[in-house]
Amino acid sequence: GIQVEQSPPDLILQEGANSTLRCNFSDSVNNLQWFHQNPWGQLINLFYIPSGTKQNGRLSATTVATERYSLLYISSSQTTDSGVYFCAVEETNSKLTFGKGITLSVRP
Amino acid sequence: DAGVIQSPRHEVTEMGQEVTLRCKPISGHDYLFWYRQTMMRGLELLIYFNNNVPIDDSGMPEDRFSAKMPNASFSTLKIQPSEPRDSAVYFCAFTGGVISAGELFFGEGSRLTVL
Numbered sequence: 001g002i003q004v005e006q007s008p009p010d011l012i013l014q015e016g017a018n019s020t021l022r023c024n025f026s027d028s029v030n031n032l033q034w035f036h037q038n039p040w041g042q043l044i045n046l047f048y049i050p051s052g053t054k055q056n057g058r059l060s061a062t063t064v065a066t067e068r069y070s071l072l073y074i075s076s077s078q079t080t081d082s083g084v085y086f087c088a089v090e091e092t093n094s095k096l097t098f099g100k101g102i103t104l105s106v107r108p
Numbered sequence: 109d110a111g112v113i114q115s116p117r118h119e120v121t122e123m124g125q126e127v128t129l130r131c132k133p134i135s136g137h138d139y140l141f142w143y144r145q146t147m148m149r150g151l152e153l154l155i156y157f158n159n160n161v162p163i164d165d166s167g168m169p170e171d172r173f174s175a176k177m178p179n180a181s182f183s184t185l186k187i188q189p190s191e192p193r194d195s196a197v198y199f200c201a202f203t204g205g206v207i208s209a210g211e212l213f214f215g216e217g218s219r220l221t222v223l
Binding site for chain 1: 197
């Protein structure tokens with residue numbers, strides 16, 4: 001099956017800093033999504049982004065499908081951004097495969 | 109997100125007992141998924157349905173696990189008999205419907221502890 005690698009595995013930021021989270025995948029995909037799991041365990045969909053760039057407030061994402069990677073940018077980080085960020089890719093039939101996640105801690 | 113309601117939110121049971129987890133998704137969804145999350149294995153897809161029909165159950169760990177979707181607004185995941193290694197958070201998720209154009213939306217999960 002498809003492999004999804006996320007990096008770095010852990011990230012610690014000071015509040016106000018910017019960061020880039022990376023997702024590499026091993027094969028062509030129909031779709032790619034980014035999720036945030038907050039410290040209470042809730043999984044929130046951030047972006048549905050099979051290709052191109054999208055922005056939502058302080059967050060933006062870019063997927064370069066031909067080169068098999070996606071980037072999630074967080075600008076002016078806040079403590080509420082803490083949690084785990086997952087990348088998930090769909091090969092076929094709406095079945096998503098998740099990466100292991102990136103644990104982000106934003107310190108005040 | 110109110111698009112899918114899961115129950116119970118927390119369950120503690122003893123090894124050998126039957127466990128039933130429930131999911132009520134938003135109406136009009138296309139696909140419904142059951143995921144399991146553990147520290148060791150991360151997020152794993154167990155089974156998914158399209159229009160109430162099971163499409164792929166290859167992620168169901170063994171025969172002790174079963175899932176049903178008797179109608180568009182209800183699904184169950186059953187473990188019988190339960191074992192300590194089944195302890196995990198079980199998520200129900202969906203795509204489609206009025207709020208999803210392909211995005212996956214998760215319920216809040218059911219945290220299962222098997223003693």
